[in-house]
Amino acid sequence: MPCRISTGPALPASVSVTSLSERIGSAIAHCLRCLPFPRYGAAGRTLNLGASLVLALALCAAAGTARAGVTLAALGDSLTQGYGLPQEEGFVPQLEAWLNAHGAEVTVLNAGVSGDTTAGGLSRIGWTLTPEVDGLIVALGGNDLLRGIDPAASRANLDAIMTQADAADVPVLLVGLDAPGNYGPEFKAAFDAMYPELAKAHDALYFPNFLKGLSDLPDRGAAMARYMQDDGIHPSAAGVTLIVEAMGPSVLELVDRTEAKGH
Numbered sequence: 001m002p003c004r005i006s007t008g009p010a011l012p013a014s015v016s017v018t019s020l021s022e023r024i025g026s027a028i029a030h031c032l033r034c035l036p037f038p039r040y041g042a043a044g045r046t047l048n049l050g051a052s053l054v055l056a057l058a059l060c061a062a063a064g065t066a067r068a069g070v071t072l073a074a075l076g077d078s079l080t081q082g083y084g085l086p087q088e089e090g091f092v093p094q095l096e097a098w099l100n101a102h103g104a105e106v107t108v109l110n111a112g113v114s115g116d117t118t119a120g121g122l123s124r125i126g127w128t129l130t131p132e133v134d135g136l137i138v139a140l141g142g143n144d145l146l147r148g149i150d151p152a153a154s155r156a157n158l159d160a161i162m163t164q165a166d167a168a169d170v171p172v173l174l175v176g177l178d179a180p181g182n183y184g185p186e187f188k189a190a191f192d193a194m195y196p197e198l199a200k201a202h203d204a205l206y207f208p209n210f211l212k213g214l215s216d217l218p219d220r221g222a223a224m225a226r227y228m229q230d231d232g233i234h235p236s237a238a239g240v241t242l243i244v245e246a247m248g249p250s251v252l253e254l255v256d257r258t259e260a261k262g263h
Contacts, residue, residue, distance in 0.1 A: 069105030070255050071132050075121050075161070076139035076175075079210055080112030082240075084229050089237035094244045095251065102248065104255050109133070117143045118157035125161050129168045134258040136165050137251065139175035139210050141191070148183060151190035158194065162202040171257040172204040173250055177211070205253055213246030214239055 074080050074092055082090020092110040099106040111128045113120060121140045129136070138161055144154040158174070165172045176195030179188040199206035209215060214235065217223035224232065227239030235243060 069107060070134045070258050071107045071109065072135045072137060072251070072254065072258075073109045073111050073128050073133045074137040074139065075125065075128055076112040076137070077116040077121075077143050078112065078114035078234060079142060080137075080139050081110065081114050082112070083114050083234050084231070085234075085237055085240070089240065091240050091243065094237075094240050095248065098244045098248045099251060099255070102252065104252060106255055108137075112139075115143060116140065117147065117149065118154045118161070122157045122160050125164050129164060129170060133168075133170060134261075135171045135173070135254045137173045137175060137254065138162065138165075141177050141195075142210075145177065145179055145191070148187075151179075151187060151194055154191070155194040155198065158198055159201075162198060162204060166202055169261065171254055171261065172199075172202065173207060173254040174199045174202075174204050175207045175210050175247070178209050178215070205250060205257070207247055207250040210247070211235070211243065213242035213244070216246070217242075 074095070076091075080091050082092065087093070090110075092108050092112070096106060096108040099108070111124065113124070116124075118140045120143075121138070138158065140158065140161075141154055144151075162172055162174070174195055176192070179191035181188055183191075195208070196206055198204070214220075214223050214227050227236055227242060228234065229236055
């Protein structure tokens with residue numbers, strides 16, 4: 001039986017929650033996000049593991065409740081999960097609303113876990129690619145950057161994620177990030193290149209930078225101050241809106257691919 005992925009933010013208002021298990025899963029996810037523990041380091045990894053396990057159980061408990069249309073899973077980290085934002089203002093609810101406003105009947109499932117690396121995403125891809133998932137958004141690598149993980153390791157993890165999606169005949173939109181220069185030019189070149197190269201190798205769609213909606217603004221410094229949270233890492237709700245507007249057309253292409261495959 002398929003199981004629904006609904007990690008991170010609770011389901012948006014446009015999706016009816018019809019079972020008690022979904023309500024419980026959403027409540028547990030909300031409580032986990034409110035726990036006063038760090039998301040990074042050893043304690044953070046423990047919390048993230050616990051969150052992933054609880055969320056996986058909630059997904060399976062909510063099996064068979066997706067509405068008609070295309071179902072996309074967004075596999076990512078805190079940028080996808082909606083860290084620091086009210087549930088309805090995170091990336092996934094805003095993206096789903098944008099897609100539906102543009103005529104696409106789409107459910108976007110939140111497979112974002114705060115603090116997750118590409119290795120964490122690889123460990124979760126098996127239960128993310130449930131039978132009901134028609135398309136996959138892969139938006140990982142930010143925490144690899146923060147930890148200075150060798151781009152070769154990040155590349156291998158992303159390659160393995162996409163290989164599993166290929167095996168399941170699930171189209172992929174790979175979302176990249178731009179590495180800063182403080183790790184050196186070789187690191188930056190290897191990190192920046194892995195996204196377009198992997199997208200080409202797997203015949204996947206490619207969106208160059210999760211934060212493109214902000215980084216392309218004329219005054220980047222002012223944009224960062226206006227559209228980022230106080231930590232300088234995660235976008236505000238208004239920032240997420242700009243991110244969704246920039247990425248949305250590429251996600252519509254992913255929807256078209258899933259429909260062409262008959263999903």
